[in-house]
Amino acid sequence: MSSASGPCAIRASGWGWRHAGRARWALTDIELSVEPGERVLLLGASGSGKSTLLSAFAGVLGGDEEGEERGTLSLDGTDPSRQRGRSGLLMQDPDAQVVLARVGDDVAFGCENLGVPRQEIWSRVRHALDAVGLDLPLDHPTEALSGGQKQRLALAGILAMRPGLLLLDEPTANLDPDGVIEVRDAVAAVLADTGATLVVVEHRVDVWRDLVDRVIVLDDDGAVLADGAPAIVLADSDSALRQAGVWIPGAVSIEPAGEHRRSADAELLIEAQALTVARRRSTFVGGPVDLAVYERSATVVTGANGSGKSTLALTLGGLIPEHAGTVHARAALRGDASPSPIRWRSRQLLTRIGSVFQSPEHQFIAQTVRAELAVGPRALRLGPVEVARRVDELLVRLRLDALADANPYTLSGGQKRRLSVATALATRPKMLVLDEPTFGQDANTWRELVEILGELRDAGHAIVAVSHDALLAPALNATEWSMPRARAYDHDDAATGPDALAARVVRGGGR
Amino acid sequence: MTVLSAVRVGPLARVNPVAKLATVLTTSVVLIATIDWVSAAVALALECVLLLAARLPLGVVVRRTLPLVIAAPLAGITTVLYGQTSGHTYWQWWLVEVSDGSISLGLATALRILAIGVPAIVLFITIDPTDLADGLAQIVRLPARFVIGALAGLRLVGLFVEDWRALELSRRARGVADGGAARRTVGQTFALLVLSIRRGSKLATAMEARGFGADGPRTWARHSQLAARDWGVFGLGIVVAAVSVAVSVATGSWNFVFA
Amino acid sequence: MHATTATNQVKTRRTRTLRWRVVDIVIASVIAVAAGVIFWVWDQASNPIGAPIEAALPGFQGIINGPWLFAGVLGGLIVRKPGAALYVELVAATVSALMVTQWGALTLLSGLVQGLGAEVVFALFLYANWRWWVAMIAGAGAGVAESILDLTVWYPGAKIEFVIAYAVGTTLSGFVIAGLGSWLITRALARTGALSRFAAGRETTARV
Numbered sequence: 001m002s003s004a005s006g007p008c009a010i011r012a013s014g015w016g017w018r019h020a021g022r023a024r025w026a027l028t029d030i031e032l033s034v035e036p037g038e039r040v041l042l043l044g045a046s047g048s049g050k051s052t053l054l055s056a057f058a059g060v061l062g063g064d065e066e067g068e069e070r071g072t073l074s075l076d077g078t079d080p081s082r083q084r085g086r087s088g089l090l091m092q093d094p095d096a097q098v099v100l101a102r103v104g105d106d107v108a109f110g111c112e113n114l115g116v117p118r119q120e121i122w123s124r125v126r127h128a129l130d131a132v133g134l135d136l137p138l139d140h141p142t143e144a145l146s147g148g149q150k151q152r153l154a155l156a157g158i159l160a161m162r163p164g165l166l167l168l169d170e171p172t173a174n175l176d177p178d179g180v181i182e183v184r185d186a187v188a189a190v191l192a193d194t195g196a197t198l199v200v201v202e203h204r205v206d207v208w209r210d211l212v213d214r215v216i217v218l219d220d221d222g223a224v225l226a227d228g229a230p231a232i233v234l235a236d237s238d239s240a241l242r243q244a245g246v247w248i249p250g251a252v253s254i255e256p257a258g259e260h261r262r263s264a265d266a267e268l269l270i271e272a273q274a275l276t277v278a279r280r281r282s283t284f285v286g287g288p289v290d291l292a293v294y295e296r297s298a299t300v301v302t303g304a305n306g307s308g309k310s311t312l313a314l315t316l317g318g319l320i321p322e323h324a325g326t327v328h329a330r331a332a333l334r335g336d337a338s339p340s341p342i343r344w345r346s347r348q349l350l351t352r353i354g355s356v357f358q359s360p361e362h363q364f365i366a367q368t369v370r371a372e373l374a375v376g377p378r379a380l381r382l383g384p385v386e387v388a389r390r391v392d393e394l395l396v397r398l399r400l401d402a403l404a405d406a407n408p409y410t411l412s413g414g415q416k417r418r419l420s421v422a423t424a425l426a427t428r429p430k431m432l433v434l435d436e437p438t439f440g441q442d443a444n445t446w447r448e449l450v451e452i453l454g455e456l457r458d459a460g461h462a463i464v465a466v467s468h469d470a471l472l473a474p475a476l477n478a479t480e481w482s483m484p485r486a487r488a489y490d491h492d493d494a495a496t497g498p499d500a501l502a503a504r505v506v507r508g509g510g511r
Numbered sequence: 512m513t514v515l516s517a518v519r520v521g522p523l524a525r526v527n528p529v530a531k532l533a534t535v536l537t538t539s540v541v542l543i544a545t546i547d548w549v550s551a552a553v554a555l556a557l558e559c560v561l562l563l564a565a566r567l568p569l570g571v572v573v574r575r576t577l578p579l580v581i582a583a584p585l586a587g588i589t590t591v592l593y594g595q596t597s598g599h600t601y602w603q604w605w606l607v608e609v610s611d612g613s614i615s616l617g618l619a620t621a622l623r624i625l626a627i628g629v630p631a632i633v634l635f636i637t638i639d640p641t642d643l644a645d646g647l648a649q650i651v652r653l654p655a656r657f658v659i660g661a662l663a664g665l666r667l668v669g670l671f672v673e674d675w676r677a678l679e680l681s682r683r684a685r686g687v688a689d690g691g692a693a694r695r696t697v698g699q700t701f702a703l704l705v706l707s708i709r710r711g712s713k714l715a716t717a718m719e720a721r722g723f724g725a726d727g728p729r730t731w732a733r734h735s736q737l738a739a740r741d742w743g744v745f746g747l748g749i750v751v752a753a754v755s756v757a758v759s760v761a762t763g764s765w766n767f768v769f770a
Numbered sequence: 771m772h773a774t775t776a777t778n779q780v781k782t783r784r785t786r787t788l789r790w791r792v793v794d795i796v797i798a799s800v801i802a803v804a805a806g807v808i809f810w811v812w813d814q815a816s817n818p819i820g821a822p823i824e825a826a827l828p829g830f831q832g833i834i835n836g837p838w839l840f841a842g843v844l845g846g847l848i849v850r851k852p853g854a855a856l857y858v859e860l861v862a863a864t865v866s867a868l869m870v871t872q873w874g875a876l877t878l879l880s881g882l883v884q885g886l887g888a889e890v891v892f893a894l895f896l897y898a899n900w901r902w903w904v905a906m907i908a909g910a911g912a913g914v915a916e917s918i919l920d921l922t923v924w925y926p927g928a929k930i931e932f933v934i935a936y937a938v939g940t941t942l943s944g945f946v947i948a949g950l951g952s953w954l955i956t957r958a959l960a961r962t963g964a965l966s967r968f969a970a971g972r973e974t975t976a977r978v
Contacts, residue, residue, distance in 0.1 A: 019966075020972060021966075021971075021972035055716070058720045059720075060716050060719045060720050062791070062793075062967070063787075065787060065791075065969075066967060084719070084720070084721075084722040084725045085721070085722040087720075088720065088721070089716075089717070089720035091713065091716070091717060093710070093713055095670060095710065096710045096711075096713035096714045096717065097713075097714065097717040098666070099663050099666070099714070099717070099718055099721075100641060100662070100663075100666065101640070101641055101666055102641065104732075105641060105732065105733070108732035109718075109721055109723070110721035110722055111730075111732065112729055112730055112731060112732050113721055113722035113723045113725070113729060114722050114727075115727055115728045115729060115730050116730060117730060118730060118731065118732060118734065121730070121732045122732065125732075143666075143670075154717070157721060158721070161721065161722065314680060317684060319680045319683055319684055320680065345689050346682070346683050346684075346685075346686050346687060346688035346689045347686050347689055349683065349684060349686065350685075350686040354684070355681075355684035357677065357680075357681055357684075359677070361702075361705075361706060362674070362677045362678055362681045362702075362706075363681040363684070363685060364702065365682075365685060365687065365698060365702075367958075367961065375685055375686070375687065376685060376686055379685070379686035379687055380686070407961050407962050407963065408962075409705060409962035409963055409964065410962065410963040423685070424684075427686065536878075539876065539879075543876075543879075543923055546926045546927065578814075590925070590927065612927070613927070616926075616927040627876060628876075631867070635867065656790070656792070656795055657790075657795055657857070660792065660795030660796050660798075660799050661795070661799045661802070661861050662799075663796055663799065664796055664797075664798075664799025664800045664802065664803050664861075665799065665803055665861075665865065667800060667803060671803075671804070671807065700804075700808065701955070701958065703804065704801075704804055704955075704959065705959060705962050705964050707800050707803075707804055708797055708800055708801070708959065708964040708965070709964050710800075711793075711796045711797050711799070711800035712793055712796070712797065712964070712966075712967055714796055715791075715792045715793035715795075715796040715797065716793070718792055718796065719792045719793075723792055724791070724792035724795075
């Protein structure tokens, strides 16, 4: 294990990698040289092998069992896989990086693996937690942390290892705006502390622009397209970056298309009055909210992290009962069913309200995309001819026809999102409720989704989206409603263990 | 992780988990070796006395031992009805045969289950998984990679619960929640497995990136060692086992299971 | 530490290693934890199902034992390393014991025995054959081991008809549910792409 410290240099020469079981090389002929202390932003289309490259720098690509390597790649002249701990890798999913149940233990994990003596471990842990701004006791449960806090925890764990190279693989993709700033500031603190070299992959340029001094752009085949100072590269490679879906600062131009402002004769579909929402056995309630949704309109509900937006989406969608207040479905929406959506049977929901969840994987039921689209229509007991017709129509409309026989889990992020919207549309509900539909999307898939939603709105559907994305409401010409801050609520059976207490601290404080 | 969170009150909380594990295994092995109601009853009585000394919250103990308290008599009744017959037969119908022998076997079975299960439950309530992993790796010297890998996998349990709820709600939204609960549960379980494996693969990469699994010595941030208190608890376990065996042998009712 | 050698050569040493990678350990643990939860659920559910079978056909309740046997076979099929079946069953049993089933520490013993039953079968095939029929034999192996344990611990005074019925039921349950069931689950998982880092995943998916 390397005991060198100080920033680390990267050299790659003719380097390529092919994953086992694939015919195509993920990366070929990479020629790269990064000086110690340099800060690099790596841009490029999804699938251009950026994650693979970062994993290679971290030495975690796996051995011969997992793929073939070509050329050389070295950190300070040595193979990265022999220098675990010399680099730190921060990845996209906050939940998949927490190793242990208590904050202090998780940060100490890296040090333990590197053989750091016990006394030194705990002083490093405290220093690291301070540096990233996590002011929590060492036995605070890690599962009670927010997304931004979890990413900062992982950063603290990396910092405690005193790495010479910091590798960030889309670290803010799954975070809300507050979390994004938290993580960016924590990274800046880590860099100030260690002077380490930085390589960050992200499609949000504005977040990292001021922190980096070099931008590298990869093309679809993984070859280097542009390399230089941020100002120059971002100006010159504008078109390539646009194609790659990069969020270029100030370049998002969505013209809200179609008719806006609901027309006077649009029917009222659903109404919420003094509605407060809560999950089962939760100590928090969101609301109260007064909401009216009309056909042929878009509504966006915004609110702070933890204010109960997702819970509101579930309640409006008829999936969980109201905590207090009412959700009243009008005749135009409910037809011959009861006025209260929670009382509807699952099949009745299909033609009335479609729900699209934040994480598409939670909604997949079938083995192929085609079968997935057929689930709703089959549940409605439509004949096979009608089912096939609807499926084919949706495949074409949402550009999933090439993927008709693929397993839903193997789709890319943007494709999964389109599929989950398509499955909700298969049964032609009047109202569509979407939870964070633009989460983690690059500029291209974002634009695509917004266009689809706009078309649906113009076709007569009601779109209700809960989101912390500030660009969504204007792009859809939507009415905006804001959730009030969540408040604590004392059940008779409120849990008294440390988990509940921690949850209160986290969500109430809104760190 | 409320299902697995440890109860941190009473003197048992500070006892090393490895000592608790060893105690449970000792009494279990000894009690499994015989099928007689005397040893089981003596063990159970002693255990209940010690349980009170542990000063655990009564509500928690009752709630967790309830399944056992229900299952033990049921198993006993099964044995009474279908166990080996000996002595006077009281009732017979088709395959059911209640006799002296089967009654005493039934009693022994029920008491035995309680005597083995109660200390296990009580001691396990106070075990924290991370501390147990530390103990197993540092004291018992199980390979660190496996112990910690298992602990990391265990931690993902907390996330299962949220995922399960989301999966349930999505089935309602997809129109398939009206009937066929068994089939739906199987589908949901599979989906949960897929999500967990993907998350686990990412976690494995994150752990490797933090130096886990590489060659070289590993240190421990939390020191796990056996103190007098731990040997004391283990000693009590041995005493309970020994006394129950002694009484059983003395009254002549020792019945070695492999005989 | 030496500097990397080959410059523009393709490194194609394809060795089958029997050493556990970190991802093997973590995924085996994830499967084990999931199985442990399923064990716990089946513990609760099996009582109302098993009792009537037991009452009507004593000994045949062995047929419901399948769900407890699948963990080892599944672990072996996915991870494909020595000790996988044993490890997964043992950890699964520990998890369900921690969640507090009615059987407490005995669950650990069950896990050990069931795991060994499957492990022995995979070892006999030199950890190289992972086809569906090997999986079924492994499931049966776990079933046989479990019957021996159960009849010794739980039904020590049982009559011979009970013993035979129980052993046959459990073994059959293992053969079908644990053996074939685990193989089918592995295939379904591979199709979702979740097993891309494992040989089990690469066999099923086409080369793209």
